[in-house]
Amino acid sequence: MSATIPDLWSDDIRVDVLPPLVILRSQADLLASKTKGILESRVLTASEGTQDQHQLDLIAPALHHYRVTLLTARHAKDMVYPVKVRSQAFLPEHKPGALVVSKSGFGPPADQKEAATQDEFIALVREVLHSGYVRSLIQSLIARSYQGESDEDTAEISENGAPSPNPDDHDLGASGKD
Numbered sequence: 001m002s003a004t005i006p007d008l009w010s011d012d013i014r015v016d017v018l019p020p021l022v023i024l025r026s027q028a029d030l031l032a033s034k035t036k037g038i039l040e041s042r043v044l045t046a047s048e049g050t051q052d053q054h055q056l057d058l059i060a061p062a063l064h065h066y067r068v069t070l071l072t073a074r075h076a077k078d079m080v081y082p083v084k085v086r087s088q089a090f091l092p093e094h095k096p097g098a099l100v101v102s103k104s105g106f107g108p109p110a111d112q113k114e115a116a117t118q119d120e121f122i123a124l125v126r127e128v129l130h131s132g133y134v135r136s137l138i139q140s141l142i143a144r145s146y147q148g149e150s151d152e153d154t155a156e157i158s159e160n161g162a163p164s165p166n167p168d169d170h171d172l173g174a175s176g177k178d
Contacts, residue, residue: 017118019080020073021045024056027125031058038062038145039138041070052077056125058137062145068137071128073121085124086112089131 021043028041040059045052053074060066071087090111108114115121128134 012117012119014118017081020075020083020121021052021054021080023118023122023125024054024073027129028056035138035142038142047077050077051075052080058134058141060141060145062148063141066141070134070137071125081118081121082114082116083121084108084112084114085121085128087128087131087133089128089133091133 024043028043031039031041038060040061042057042059044055044057046055047053051074053072055072056070057067058070071085071089073083073085075081075083086109088111090113092110113124115124
């Protein structure tokens, strides 16, 4: 009688695993299209010692390229997973109905989570991008982009729904009638 040895390897082993940088860049590329160019997103990468850090920023070109960091992802240079993700979106005050409990100082910071795999990383990025914090930022920056640099400026809306870069660019002599 022969014994059968079962497959003890994890079922989530894949051959199409992408590094965090590629996943973040793909999300950055999608935002300009989704907001019709009103907002942009960029990924900045920095290396420090044995670590790489990628930063996903939200940018409002109409507001003098105002920039806010949505998340940072940090991992070892020679091993992209696990990856530590930090974001203001993870903080309890950015979650509706969350109970804020003071931490004793032990463990990871409240704004940090860790992903061991690509799927876990994608879930964390999705959590950040779908958070009330990021959605509020996006809505505010779009509204401010329409508003212009000050309350006195009024941006005109073009046919595609985007604010025109300069109200003076429009033909003020045209009657607007066909």
